[in-house]
Amino acid sequence: MKNSPHTWVTIKYNEDAFDVHLLNDIDAISEIRPVDSEINIAPMMNEDVMKFIQQKVDEIKDRQSTKEEIMHYKDLRQINVSQHIEKKNGLSYLSWSWALDQLLQLDDSATWEYLEPKKFGESMMVFCKVTAFGKSRTAQLPVMDFRNQAIPNPNAYQVNTAMQRCLAKAISLHGIGLYIYAGEDLPIPTEATS
Numbered sequence: 001m002k003n004s005p006h007t008w009v010t011i012k013y014n015e016d017a018f019d020v021h022l023l024n025d026i027d028a029i030s031e032i033r034p035v036d037s038e039i040n041i042a043p044m045m046n047e048d049v050m051k052f053i054q055q056k057v058d059e060i061k062d063r064q065s066t067k068e069e070i071m072h073y074k075d076l077r078q079i080n081v082s083q084h085i086e087k088k089n090g091l092s093y094l095s096w097s098w099a100l101d102q103l104l105q106l107d108d109s110a111t112w113e114y115l116e117p118k119k120f121g122e123s124m125m126v127f128c129k130v131t132a133f134g135k136s137r138t139a140q141l142p143v144m145d146f147r148n149q150a151i152p153n154p155n156a157y158q159v160n161t162a163m164q165r166c167l168a169k170a171i172s173l174h175g176i177g178l179y180i181y182a183g184e185d186l187p188i189p190t191e192a193t194s
Contacts, residue, residue, distance in 0.1 A: 009134040010035065011056045013049060019135060020053060029057065035136050072133075076106070076175025085180060089146055094177040096168040103171050107132045112170065114163055123150035126162045130170040139170035 011018050018041075021031035032042040032053065045053075084098040103110050110132035118125045120142075129138040143154040143162040151158050172178040 009057065010131060010136055011053050013052055017136070018053065020057065022057065029054065073175040076133075077178055079176055081177040081180065084177075089148075091148065092180045093165060094168045094172065094180055096164040096171075099168045099171045099176055102176055103130070103132055103174070106176075112167060114166075117159065120150075122152035124154055124159065124162075126159065126166050128163065128166040128170040130167070130174065132171075132174055135174070137170055137173035139166050139173055141166040141169055 009020050009022065011020050017035045019033045019035055019037075020029055021033075022029060029042065031040040032045060033040055042050075079102065081094055081099075081102075084095045086093045086095055100112075110130065112128060112130045115127035115129060115138070117127070124143045125140050126143060127138060127140045129136055131137075141162050142150045143158050145151050145158075154162070168177070169181070172181060
């Protein structure tokens with residue numbers, strides 16, 4: 001791994017999972033957060049848990065299971081997905097199958113899972129968690145009709161459609177195609193730093 005000052009890995013401890021922020025080519029732990037949280041709990045961790053997490057980090061380093069060239073969010077957000085956008089009623093959607101193919105080409109160890117849907121009155125919200133590039137991100141999406149209105153008492157087909165769209169959205173949280181959710185036609189170029 002070359003020059004990767006902001007590497008994240010997910011470490012499981014008993015029934016819990018933590019996102020661990022590593023510095024200096026994964027030699028040092030910078031932060032530890034519960035998965036999908038922004039709170040650094042490293043100062044609150046007991047010594048046994050810290051030893052376990054450090055041991056897992058050392059194993060990752062030894063196996064070099066983290067890719068030599070980690071794709072960072074700033075790189076992933078530059079991918080032009082314009083040729084793979086589906087339009088419906090003036091709204092843009094990224095093809096879930098293309099987004100998933102792109103993701104697996106860039107990180108073949110990526111995984112995804114659908115979390116338990118939640119009911120809100122007669123409507124339903126679906127959730128998808130994608131773990132890739134050493135980081136887990138979770139997206140949510142209501143089950144909607146062609147006008148982007150929540151569907152009361154959705155059927156299995158409508159829920160499945162929402163789950164696939166939620167998968168594309170969760171992938172975009174890693175950077176691939178996120179710009180279309182902001183209404184942009186092309187990714188915003190990163191300004192060169194001097």
